[in-house]
Amino acid sequence: MTSVCIALDAMGGDHGPKVVVPAALNALASYPNLQLILVGNREQLEQQIRLSAGNGQSRLIIHEATQVVEMGDPPAVALRQKRDSSMRVAINLVKDGVAEACVSAGNTGALMAIARFVLKMLPGVDRPAIVYSLPSMTGHVHVLDLGANVNCEPQDLFQFAVMGSVLASAVDNNPRPTVGLLNVGSEAIKGSLQVKQAAELLEKNNCGIHYIGYVEGDDIYKGTADVVVCDGFVGNVALKASEGLAKMVLKMAREEFFKSWYGRFAALIASPILRSLSKRLDPSRYNGASLLGLRGIVIKSHGNAEQKAFGMAIRVAMLEVEKNVPEKIQKQLATQLGHLQAV
């Protein structure tokens, strides 16, 4: 088993080292081929390591960084005024080939801007996309873009389709993942101009991608396609609306179960079933969004991720390193672009 080295922005997210350090130690204990570099304030990190029990500390390195990108920092501030931030230094380690991937729970806009500036885009990709794996009735679905790009050209959606298809194929061992374009109806006449033109590009250049046409919002969770493509505005709203609905249902369920003694009794009886259900839907199982289209692997963890969820993001980074995702995207895009130019 070849070893994998990942840099962690240890100061990022709502919890910083308190979550990142124990998650790191836990991952090291689980994966003997894993090496981790904790980037951040040495003193805080050493203190947190002492507090956290864990094996594999020999495969853990601390790399000092003096600054922290705050959740409210605009991307330009993070990029220009925080050149020694834990986020920037972690990405530098990927650029310099010291680490093969980095994971950060920090500010998405800043992460995107720094990653793009430091690592650069793959040839043929105009904009990076955030791709997230969500649960579906048939397993899971990769949705992109989830917020990196609020306005997209048809060409961008086409590139997202190619990148998403390569990712799904690599990480799911799925030789022919289905790709759907998110729209407000399945008929050809429906939708915005941008989506219709993207559909045309996908239909004309259907080489290597298994494009299945338009899908609608409910298809995300039906498992109609392995990859769902949309612009970042639509994707972000759909994801957050889903989160909001899930939280509301959970809150109402708690209210119903706890408003009477009979309800409390029923909750007790049903608890093994409810636990098993919430395990299937547990958002921490799906933590770790990829920033696709970069010359390197950057994984975004949810800002308020707890230890288990941050561990999932480390797992996603490992998988993309093992499957060599950026190189595969580059190859596929080169083929696609060849076709596009030939058309």
Added chain:
Amino acid sequence: MTSVCIALDAMGGDHGPKVVVPAALNALASYPNLQLILVGNREQLEQQIRLSAGNGQSRLIIHEATQVVEMGDPPAVALRQKRDSSMRVAINLVKDGVAEACVSAGNTGALMAIARFVLKMLPGVDRPAIVYSLPSMTGHVHVLDLGANVNCEPQDLFQFAVMGSVLASAVDNNPRPTVGLLNVGSEAIKGSLQVKQAAELLEKNNCGIHYIGYVEGDDIYKGTADVVVCDGFVGNVALKASEGLAKMVLKMAREEFFKSWYGRFAALIASPILRSLSKRLDPSRYNGASLLGLRGIVIKSHGNAEQKAFGMAIRVAMLEVEKNVPEKIQKQLATQLGHLQAV
């Protein structure tokens, strides 16, 4: 109590007269001030009335229409080739002042096109919007647009905000409903150009609307605002994604409860609680979307609505008639437009 007369497109939707007729008879029994006009094939309607038990038949009139708009008919076909469709005739009855509102479960695109052509827009409104009431943690929220307009100008979003505010104020007896603009973040720098410009219009012309700024996808269900404004593409995807997630959770819950004998026992014990929960979330309670901005009241029922849900759509139409919604929108818009021109 003044009487209210509503025309029903009795042939529309997936179920046609089989749902519309019993729902109509049921509504007549519940509301002694209600008069209904069933529009469609007389023979089929009379047969269905004989089959359905119900009071109030003296307040029920059949109005013959020889054509039916099919769910797959493009708007142009419905508009030009089906001038005697049940949908068109029901809307004509509103235009002619015979009915004060109409309800249809038919094809949304066709309904929108015919309503716009026959009734015309209110002065100052460029495009109609579909507004839907959704459950939220604090009660319910009015979201618009939910699919009528896939591309919107900032001016359209501004008009949606005014119309949504008037609707919420009228039907909820809420003197100062809060209005949020759906975006991908709450900071001023986030979002598409269209949304930023709409925010500017709302901030500059904050006369009569209680505009609270940007809201995100999860705010829909949190109850952060009484009215959430977005373009039809985003609204449609968010609504359908929510529906899809809800269905998936329900399916998984069934699987978990029914995969073992213990689970079946737990389901039995928990059934009063689960029933009470699903009653709170029951989509049929929220059926009946308004087409706002027209010179008349048109309510769209879900295509696959059952009797109870169609009855809710009739109730929504009654409420808008009683509250005189189009006239209130017209007044508010006249004020807003005066302000806009004065700026």
